[in-house]
Amino acid sequence: MEGFDADNVNEVESMCPSCHKNGLTRMLMVKVPYFKEVIVVSFDCPHCNEHNTSVQPAATIAATGSNFLLKVTCKQDLQRRIVKSDAALFQILEVEFEIPANVQPGQFTTLEGIIMQAITNLEMLQPDRKTHAPEQYEAINAFLEKMRGLLTDEPNFTVILDDPTGNSFIENPHAPSKDPNLTHTPYARSDDQNLALGLNLAQERAMAPGNKAAAIMNNDAAENLAEKFTTAGDIMELPSICPSCQTNGVNRMCITSIPHFKEVIIMAFKCDHCGFKSTEVKCGGEIADHGTRYILNVADELDLNRDVLKSDTASAKIIENGEVLVGVETGTLGGMFTTVEGFLNQVRTQLDGVMPFSAGDSADAAERTKMLQVVATLGEFISGRPFTLVIDDPVSNSYVQDIYVPDPDPQMTVETYTRSTEQDDELGLLDMRV
Incomplete structure (x- = not known):
């Protein structure tokens, strides 16, 4: 304490x-x-x-499970802080070490702390094993040597932390930039996982990943999208359960076409009982055979007011003078329709509410200063300081408004590219059979 x-x-x-x-x-x-x-x-x-x-x-079970994959390549990685709930599975692949779910209480520790605790627990009964079970003693002794070998100055192993409750985390020391050694993958829980966690399946489906992620979107901007491109006759209404208070509500959906882009599906939910609101934007039509990268040099208020549609498959970078200030990974902010300014505000909100260990009691002075500088710089961008916004979508479901159509846009470059096999695999396209 x-x-x-x-x-x-x-x-x-x-x-x-x-x-x-x-x-x-x-x-x-x-x-x-x-x-x-x-x-x-x-x-x-x-x-x-x-x-x-x-x-x-102390918080409720998250809408999605979380899977973290960490490549440990240096001594500093051993000091990454970890929140591991009692429902999480922890593995070190190279030594076939595993801490199954629900066998230990939750921990707030470091990677080195988890390994040292495992070594201490295994060593505890070694004297008895040496006398009464010599073969087991030798096997565990060999395994302990492997575990100690992980704590070197040049470690090289892989850690997996999988938590169906979404209540576990591995520190990203590079925050708010992307961590090259850490991959975080949210996933929808299976029915068996929901039952094991004691969740009501109907309620859980109402709180599906898309609906929950949409809670952080800019509601006003999504409603504005519907007003700009739809009419009342296009709106469909379906009964739905409020993910906040579980009372009956109405989910409104419509399909519309954004000029010079494609059809999108707009979904909006509002609970008259508790006031909960969520919106989500999904692109319709077939999956493009290429990816698209938008590079926008934001120079003035006109650029800040450009419409932006970022799908949940897109990543983004906010760059100044060739240096990446903030990297937004695929799926981090969900799908949203907003403006460039609204996107910056969403990133600031995300920095203030999602990424772990960057400020407060659990952060050192350098981390706190770094985060304050990033947030302050984002505020300066909103006030008119030039920067570059890059939105990269491997399935071309994102869009940045071209305000100079039909003339060339002097501030924006649009690049198309062929997806890699790895990207197709991550998107599940290699498993599709048509």
């Missing part, structure tokens, strides 16, 4: 699991910066010196 405000710590007496005498349990609700609230629990026994800590998520 070191480093937290002691005034906010709740203390209760509880029985020690080792000596069965009274010890002291301390509990503190902590907002992990750019992640969510967690409850840190620490127990100390003054009689037998038993000590243990655990972390439990």
